[in-house]
Amino acid sequence: MRCLFSLLLLAASARAAILTLQSARFIITDAKGEQVRSEPISTTHAAKPIELGKSDTLKLTFQVFDKEEGQGVQPHQTFLRFYDEVSGEEGLQPVRVASNGKAKFELNLAKPPLSLPPTKADTPLKLSLIIGAPSHSPLTVKLPDLLLPASQAPPVHPDEASFHPLPEIHHTFRPDQKLPPRPISAVFTAVVLAPWVVLLGLWSQVSIRVPYIFSPSILPFIATLGAFEGLLFAYWVDLKLGQVLFYGAGLSLATIFTGKNALAAIGSRRTGKGN
């Protein structure tokens, strides 16, 4: 199948007529419109490169011609190809061809087309003309090299800075806090403990009687309160929160019971006394 297809292609190209380029020439004009250089383009031997200044304009004229029929042909597609062999960049610029096969292309370096690849001052662009028409076999014509001034550096994207690795982050930590010297600690320990002396001294002045504290109704309440404090102390020393909540739940039930008993006993004694 593929073999048959390629055979057909071969037959088509063999029968296809041949296009040629006629009266191709280029004209270089400067910014004022004065003609600097004007030469016919030879397609057979390599010509001197076309050198353009910053504000020069290159005018390229040619006619696509069918020699057998002796008349101009309007091809389907006509492209100028700029190719930088060093950087590998290329650009394709379509060229409008009139129905009589005549074409005129203008390259104004003051307003370069988007298809022109970026250039450096010393590397020429390879210039070629690619012409395709269904009735004719395709044609690629090598044109003289194009030596252009260096293009401007591409503009920097505003977000360009954010596409680089950031400098390494170095964390700085506060230095470890230190304990004060031992004498100061000792002095303030004494100062902080001094209120206990005051408390015991004041309490010794106040004579208060707690006659029923060891009675069976009150003692359990005092004991469960003490147990609560002991539980919290044990929590500080080594218990986990879950254990404390578990033991505390049981202890609180006992405390509610003993507390209700104890306070009811005290209350009845107080109101009994009052009456």
Add this chain to the structure above:
Amino acid sequence: MAPKTTPSTPKSAPSPVASLWKAYNDETPDRLKFVDSFLVFLMLSGITQFLYCILVTSFPFNAFLAGFSSTVGQFVLTASLRSQVNPTTKDFKDVSPERAFADFALGSIVLHFFVFNFLG
């Protein structure tokens, strides 16, 4: 708390502060004095801890928080116990001293639970 002394003070009285002190000593029940001395103790203890934090260091800050907040919290709980137990306070006539003490015990246990959490 202390009875009004200013209108009844004769001109020969040494000073209002001294007469206030005397009236407090004479007229406050011992139970309230007992509670009051505990309040004084808490106040002094809190002040000394706070001074240590300001003057020396707050380095084990959790320990400072635990100690200072325990004194402040206990002071608040004790002061409210005192005002509810005080027979001359008219506002808490319907609250029995037993009920007040039960509240005090419950509040203290909860406070101590938080304080021991902070001790670390």
